[in-house]
Amino acid sequence: MTSVYTSALTVLALSLNGCGQDYSLSPPADSEQITVTVKVPKELKAETMQVMYRSATCKRISQGPSGQRLESDGHHGFDVQLKRQGQSDLYQVKLPKDGGGACRWHLANVIFGVTYADPTRFGENVTAGAGGGVVVIFDYNNSPRGGAGIEVDGDLTIKKEYYPWLKENFLGGYSKRISLVGEGSIYLSYQALQARQVYFEPILHSDFTVYSTQPKVKKKGNHTTFTYPDGSVVADGQSQPDFLKLQMIRTGRDRDCFDVWRYANCPGRRPQLLPDWLPEPDQPGFGRYLIVDEWGNKLPSYFYRLVGENGEVFQGLTELNGRTNPLPESARALSKAEFPERVW
Structure with a gap:
């Protein structure tokens, strides 16, 4: 057992049929390993990984709205810090696929990602926001963040582009956060049943920051204002920046060039x-x-x-x-x- 997860494999306090049982994880020595590697850009840091194991043997018992007994797979969650590989920009963790123990645990899902290492470089009292997250599901259950958006065969390689998003909010209390905006929502979600290697490489375009300012008064017609790297200002009722617009500004290419189904209409397509x-x-x-x-x-x-x-x-x-x-x-x-x- 390596020190990466030794301290996390503790006894889970559950009760099954009113009897105390040993719910600890005890991976067998020959368990297959699932390796998660993140290539971290210099402005960012790897977030703490959330790990979940599940068991069909040790059920979680709860009550329904009418008092009926409900059974579901038991789950065991803990946090792990990804470990830097030497002096490289690669951060990694290895997890046993088979969690072992009396409950016969199996690795169900992991949640990880990147965030800004020093948000204050964008100004005093700026805090780290959302974006740059990944969910990988290794079984047929949902994760704490919901189900999988993409199903993949074999190992999983994720390379996605991101832009800094500095947003200033006033409604519900003032805040200023630096987030990452990319293709899709805050978390990219995948189901990878056969994966043994998961690789995530976020590509940060740090010179193309988009700024947003929330209105100070909530009323009809007041919208968040987005200021893009080319100086254009948009307040069209959207809640987050237009990722394709950022791609267009950076590359000088048409919007169709970033859509696989409309790519044939791109004037400068490059197959x-x-x-x-x-x-x-x-x-x-x-x-x-x-x-x-x-x-x-x-x-x-x-x-x-x-x-x-x-x-x-x-x-x-x-x-x-x-x-x-x-x-x-x-x-x-x-x-x-x-x-x-x-x-x-």
Whole structure:
């Protein structure tokens, strides 16, 4: 048992059928490990990880609204600090998948993320706000933050872009917080049943801060004002910044360039062929390539034209998952990959 979680694996005070039992976790020595790694930008810090184990053996007993007996899986939660790996920007924790013990605990979910290490660099009395959170669920239960928004197979790699959001609030008491705004809500949630490696890399664009000021009086027509890095001011009733607008300001690209379904309308679209050859399980001797945009989004129904070293041409439309049609082994050596306008 490593020191990372030894102190956290304490006895959980539950009662089952009125009898005291040992609810402690006791991972077997040969338990599989799930490794969570976070690459932390220099302005941020890794937040404390919330870990939850569940047990179908040791039930939690409660009463329903009519006094009826309700049973649910027992759960055991604790906090863990991610440990810095040497002098690198990687922070990591290893958790046993099998929690062992009389209750036969299993790792159910983890909640972690990043936040600003020194909020006062944005001004006196500025505190750290929300954003930059991740939930990973390893079973079929909800986490304390709800269910999973995305299901993944195998290991999980998350690379997401974030912008600083300095917000000043007046209603309900004054506060000034520095948060992270990214694609989606405060927490990105995933179900990763087979994952043994979880990697999170938040990419912080610290030179593109968006500011918001809440109205001092709550009345119809008063909206929070957002001031974007390009100087534009918007007060359209939204409660958080427009992430795509921030992407557009930073890159100078059109909004359509960041939407996989509208990417074909992007005037400067930049498709690319990933180099990995993906063997086709049901067709020996055949494989596929994956075509994505510059942001890593898979491009469905996208026209490609591949030329082999011997001049053989392979062309068609990508499938919904961005993959080409099955191609023979001769397509592994390419002299050219083109993405012309589709003409049939």
